[in-house]
Amino acid sequence: MTFRARHLLGIDHLKPDEIVSLLDLAEDYVALNRRTVKHSDALAGLTQINMFFENSTRTQASFELAGKRLGADVMNMAVSQSSVKKGETLIDTALTLNAMQPDLLVVRHPHSGAVNLLAEKVNCAVINAGDGRHEHPTQALLDALTIRRAKGRLHRLTVAICGDIAHSRVARSNLILLGKMENRIRLIGPATLMPSGASEMGVELYENMREGLKGADVVMMLRLQRERMDGGFIPSEREYFHRWGLDAEKLAMAAPDAIVMHPGPMNRGIEIDGTIADDINRSVIQDQVEMGVAVRMAALDLLARNLRAERGRMALGEV
Amino acid sequence: MDLIFSNARLIDPETLSDAPGSLRVTEGRIAGRGAPDEAAPEGAVVIDCGGRALAPGLVDWGVKIGEPGERHKESFRSAGRAAAAGGVTTMIARPDTMPPIDTPEALEFVTRRAQDAPVNIHHMAALTKSREGREMVEIGFLTDLGAVAFTDGVRVVRDSKLLSRCMTYARGLDALIVGHPQDAGLSQGAVATSGKFASLYGIPSVSPMAEVMGLDRDLALVGMTGCRWHADQITTAAALPALIRAREAGLDVTAGISIHHLTLNEFDVGDYRTFFRFTPPLRSEDDRQAMVQAVADGLIDVIASFHTPQDEESKRLPFEAAAPGAVGLQTLLPAAMRLYHQGGLSLPQLWRALSLNPARRLGLSSGRLSQGAPADLVLFDPDAPFLMDRFKLLSKSKNTPFDGARMQGRILGTWAAGNRVFGEPA
Numbered sequence: 178m179t180f181r182a183r184h185l186l187g188i189d190h191l192k193p194d195e196i197v198s199l200l201d202l203a204e205d206y207v208a209l210n211r212r213t214v215k216h217s218d219a220l221a222g223l224t225q226i227n228m229f230f231e232n233s234t235r236t237q238a239s240f241e242l243a244g245k246r247l248g249a250d251v252m253n254m255a256v257s258q259s260s261v262k263k264g265e266t267l268i269d270t271a272l273t274l275n276a277m278q279p280d281l282l283v284v285r286h287p288h289s290g291a292v293n294l295l296a297e298k299v300n301c302a303v304i305n306a307g308d309g310r311h312e313h314p315t316q317a318l319l320d321a322l323t324i325r326r327a328k329g330r331l332h333r334l335t336v337a338i339c340g341d342i343a344h345s346r347v348a349r350s351n352l353i354l355l356g357k358m359e360n361r362i363r364l365i366g367p368a369t370l371m372p373s374g375a376s377e378m379g380v381e382l383y384e385n386m387r388e389g390l391k392g393a394d395v396v397m398m399l400r401l402q403r404e405r406m407d408g409g410f411i412p413s414e415r416e417y418f419h420r421w422g423l424d425a426e427k428l429a430m431a432a433p434d435a436i437v438m439h440p441g442p443m444n445r446g447i448e449i450d451g452t453i454a455d456d457i458n459r460s461v462i463q464d465q466v467e468m469g470v471a472v473r474m475a476a477l478d479l480l481a482r483n484l485r486a487e488r489g490r491m492a493l494g495e496v
Numbered sequence: 497m498d499l500i501f502s503n504a505r506l507i508d509p510e511t512l513s514d515a516p517g518s519l520r521v522t523e524g525r526i527a528g529r530g531a532p533d534e535a536a537p538e539g540a541v542v543i544d545c546g547g548r549a550l551a552p553g554l555v556d557w558g559v560k561i562g563e564p565g566e567r568h569k570e571s572f573r574s575a576g577r578a579a580a581a582g583g584v585t586t587m588i589a590r591p592d593t594m595p596p597i598d599t600p601e602a603l604e605f606v607t608r609r610a611q612d613a614p615v616n617i618h619h620m621a622a623l624t625k626s627r628e629g630r631e632m633v634e635i636g637f638l639t640d641l642g643a644v645a646f647t648d649g650v651r652v653v654r655d656s657k658l659l660s661r662c663m664t665y666a667r668g669l670d671a672l673i674v675g676h677p678q679d680a681g682l683s684q685g686a687v688a689t690s691g692k693f694a695s696l697y698g699i700p701s702v703s704p705m706a707e708v709m710g711l712d713r714d715l716a717l718v719g720m721t722g723c724r725w726h727a728d729q730i731t732t733a734a735a736l737p738a739l740i741r742a743r744e745a746g747l748d749v750t751a752g753i754s755i756h757h758l759t760l761n762e763f764d765v766g767d768y769r770t771f772f773r774f775t776p777p778l779r780s781e782d783d784r785q786a787m788v789q790a791v792a793d794g795l796i797d798v799i800a801s802f803h804t805p806q807d808e809e810s811k812r813l814p815f816e817a818a819a820p821g822a823v824g825l826q827t828l829l830p831a832a833m834r835l836y837h838q839g840g841l842s843l844p845q846l847w848r849a850l851s852l853n854p855a856r857r858l859g860l861s862s863g864r865l866s867q868g869a870p871a872d873l874v875l876f877d878p879d880a881p882f883l884m885d886r887f888k889l890l891s892k893s894k895n896t897p898f899d900g901a902r903m904q905g906r907i908l909g910t911w912a913a914g915n916r917v918f919g920e921p922a
Binding site: 367369384409410413416420 | 630631632633634635636637657658661662664665667668669
């Protein structure tokens with residue numbers, strides 16, 4: 178098993194064999210999570226702090242559960258309501274926390290690059306739970322695990338990522354991961370929601386969703402991120418749904434066994450038709466949530482192993 | 497039923513030719529051309545043109561029709577009759593109505609109402625909701641329903657970020673945006689072109705540079721977004737270099753001008769004559785001549801009337817308080833004949849700008865004499881003189897700057913898809 182990283186800040190710095198190692202370990206945790214007694218002592222004695230500078234329910238719950246099932250002492254800090262409001266800078270918050278000797282820090286922040294900045298200031302392992310519109314690595318990993326389980330492989334697949342790509346860190350991380358694993362990626366959406374420079378990213382761009390979905394093995398829908406928009410990207414939700422919302426007619430263009438994914442939370446009737454989201458033959462949206470816990474357990478476990486090894490080397494005076 | 501237009505002077509803007517010939521029409525479409533005295537097949541109706549000019553019907557880009565909201569100024573029926581009498585076989589209607597055409601529902605309404613008119617009508621839709629420059633309209637739905645272009649008319653979208661998003665979104669859908677090049681701040685409140693005339697008469701005025709500034713901004717955004725774009729009116733020589741640069745850079749940009757800016761100048765306002773109030777205001781004689789040359793050179797693509805019906809009360813006001821614009825459906829062709837008789841432009845050159853280019857730019861198959869094109873035709877005598885009497889106009893509104901003017905160019909007949917919509921039956 179190879180996983181060398183000290184932090185999990187993004188997919189960008191992971192090698193394909195590290196991704197595979199993490200997914201393989203996550204498979205074990207899927208099995209564990211399906212047992213009645215869902216407990217391991219992999220993180221026993223370690224302290225995990227979840228620091229969410231941005232409101233989150235599902236990701237925070239997923240990380241909390243992952244830590245607890247591995248026996249860590251987990252603490253949630255809703256930073257958006259506390260010290261930041263009193264004027265403390267990100268670095269001061271980090272130093273304060275660092276003084277409490279945590280081992281694993283899970284951070285979400287509304288600004289791109291903020292988690293990297295924080296990781297430089299603390300001496301524990303940091304997991305990026307989403308920074309601005311930059312990366313969301315555990316989402317891409319859980320998507321990868323979901324795809325691998327549904328399709329039997331994670332390479333040579335045609336993956337269509339649809340919707341609000343410009344504002345999506347999920348899209349960025351997936352783009353990098355699926356690219357590293359040698360898949361064919363298509364980005365589909367209105368021109369206003371395409372990131373600039375997309376044409377140089379080694380992907381195929383489609384304005385027309387029917388064209389873009391032709392023969393796709395995986396259809397990955399994204400949420401329309403209205404909170405990250407400063408207005409004016411699309412004229413109306415009804416026009417958006419008409420052109421870029423996933424409905425049965427558009428999905429019929431994809432491969433007959435194509436799976437439908439969505440990182441959640443969904444806007445039914447805006448980017449996805451409710452009946453598609455609920456179709457157990459096509460939709461793997463609930464599987465994604467399940468894989469999320471397992472992937473986060475694997476990530477916490479691997480980082481903790483590296484942390485222990487590093488501390489061991491330090492104790493021996495090797496570093 | 498077949499129609500033969502024999503003994504005609506055919507004006508073909510595609511080949512820029514002006515030559516005697518005959519034209520054959522089958523089932524509403526142009527079937528072919530022949531010698532002037534070509535024998536008619538049996539059962540065909542022969543129209544002897546008597547050597548008069550036969551040209552594609554005009555495609556008038558930017559017609560204001562008062563529906564909805566101002567039907568007392570113009571209706572689809574009255575505008576359609578005026579168009580037919582003016583040789584205009586296709587009107588491209590403006591969306592600056594009350595309320596504006598900014599929803600699919602509003603577009604469906606005017607599309608239904610347009611059936612009252614005897615000529616073709618295509619609709620432009622607003623670019624932003626209520627033409628307020630804050631949110632883009634449903635460009636996708638409106639395109640699906642047949643909107644040929646998107647414009648807020650003379651209301652400039654001030655927010656460059658919003659405009660860039662509109663352009664990006666439109667590029668994705670291959671929609672055409674029509675801009676009004678003008679710096680909104682600089683030209684605010686101005687009703688004349690700055691200079692000695694405006695100063696002596698004490699009329700609030702603005703430099704033509706406001707148009708250049710607006711054009712520069714819009715072209716920069718077009719370069720950034722890659723959308724298809726058309727300038728409704730370029731009226732000053734100072735704006736031409738930017739247009740040339742944009743074309744050389746490969747931008748998909750075209751430009752138009754109103755017939756009034758090609759035939760009138762700032763001095764025509766005279767003693768505060770409100771029928772000569774336009775947006776943008778009339779320019780200097782130097783600018784006017786430069787624009788005629790720009791049309792001849794093909795730099796300005798489209799000539800249109802910008803038909804803007806205003807009732808008497810909107811014009812019977814102090815100059816700066818009066819409503820801008822003039823009716824033009826029936827005066828477009830005779831006014832264009834001024835340019836022909838002055839020698840600046842040939843008839844095929846004029847028809848390139850009056851019919852062919854607007855049709856091409858809007859994706860219409862009309863505006864030409866080639867085989868298969870719709871038989872939208874105008875038969876006219878370019879030389880016949882007449883005295884313009886505004887009360888004889890068929891528009892509900894009579895606000896023409898050419899009232900009392902000596903003009904040449906009488907329209908003898910107009911056909912839309914082979915059906916005669918104006919003139920005495922043969």
